Amino acid sequence: MSRAEALMTIPVGVIIERRKAKSAWADFVWRPVAVLPGVPDALPWTALGGTTECMNFYAGESEIELYRADTLGYRDNLATDKPLLWVALRPIGAEPPYEIAAITAEPSEGEAFNETATNLVEAMPMPDSIRSAIAAFVAKHHFEHPFVKRQRDRTDPEAMARRTPIKDRP
Numbered sequence: 001m002s003r004a005e006a007l008m009t010i011p012v013g014v015i016i017e018r019r020k021a022k023s024a025w026a027d028f029v030w031r032p033v034a035v036l037p038g039v040p041d042a043l044p045w046t047a048l049g050g051t052t053e054c055m056n057f058y059a060g061e062s063e064i065e066l067y068r069a070d071t072l073g074y075r076d077n078l079a080t081d082k083p084l085l086w087v088a089l090r091p092i093g094a095e096p097p098y099e100i101a102a103i104t105a106e107p108s109e110g111e112a113f114n115e116t117a118t119n120l121v122e123a124m125p126m127p128d129s130i131r132s133a134i135a136a137f138v139a140k141h142h143f144e145h146p147f148v149k150r151q152r153d154r155t156d157p158e159a160m161a162r163r164t165p166i167k168d169r170p
Contacts, residue, residue, distance in 0.1 A: 004067060004068075004069070006065035006066060006067055007066055007067060007068055007137070007141065008065075008066040008133075008137050009063040009064065009065050009066070010037075010063060010064040010066070010130055010133055010134075011038060011039050011061060011062075011063055012035050012036060012037060012038070012039070012061065012062055012063065012064055012103060012130070013035070013036040013038065013039050013040050013042075013058060013059075013060070013061050013062075014032055014034070014035055014036070014058075014059045014060060014061075014062060014087060014100055014103070015032070015033050015034040015035075015036065015048065015056055015057070015058060015059065016030055016031065016032050016033065016056070016057050016059040016089070016098070017030070017031055017032075017033045017054065017055070017056050017057075018030050018054070018055045018056075018057065019031075019053065019054045020052070020053045020054070030089070030097065030098060030120060031120065031122050032059070032087040032089060032120075032122045032124065033056065033122075033124065034124060035085050035087060035103065035124060035126075035127065035130070036127070037127045037129040037130050039061040040058060042058045043058075044058065044059060044060030044061075044096075045057055045058070045059065045060070045096045046058045057096075059089075059096075059098070059099075059100055060099075060100055061100075062100045062102070062103050063103070064085070064103050064104065064105060064130065064134075065104075066105075066134065066137050068141045070106045070109070071137070071138050071141050071142035072142065073105075073106040073107055073108055073109070074105055074106060074134050074137070074138050074142075075138050075142055076107065077105055077106070077107050077126075078131065078134060078135055078138065082125055082126075083105070083125075083126040083131055083134075084105075084107075084110070084123040084124060084125065084126055085103055085104070085105055085110075085123070085124055085125075085126050085130070086103065086104050086105075086107075086109070086110025086111075086113060086121060086122070086123050086124075087100070087102075087103050087121070087122055087123075087124065088100075088101040088102045088103070088113040088119045088120070088121045089101060089119065089120040089121075090116075090118070090119055090120075091118055091120070098120065101113070101119060105126065105130075105134050110123060
């Protein structure tokens with residue numbers, strides 16, 4: 001079963017930090033550090049500045065896809081003091097070492113990005129312009145599902161009674 005078409009997409013850019021590792025097994029530690037509203041006029045993997053110890057890169061562009069079925073999660077995320085976006089980077093085994101796998105504002109989807117042990121997932125603050133776009137989407141598409149307590153069927157005491165075997169009946 002495939003997921004429905006996104007009703008709205010928000011174009012974004014992603015900034016990634018490369019920090020010198022203090023480990024014998026890795027040279028650098030990578031992590032996403034910011035999501036930019038809109039798409040800047042820069043090529044993917046453009047160095048943005050820093051030192052040999054810590055350098056920031058514009059990793060490229062992506063989209064936040066918004067779905068009607070996820071409005072409850074978006075609403076709950078926006079209701080917190082600091083709403084978050086989750087960025088998942090997928091290793092590609094070449095230079096540059098990662099590609100943007102997905103970005104979401106839905107908390108349970110962001111948590112699900114961690115199911116693949118190879119993904120690098122980071123939650124980061126949501127920019128105000130993205131927050132207002134998601135809030136407008138929620139206001140337009142969210143509706144409350146009323147809680148309906150299901151009632152069990154009443155049992156028929158006669159249906160549970162012992163019966164004589166069919167061969168013994170007249």
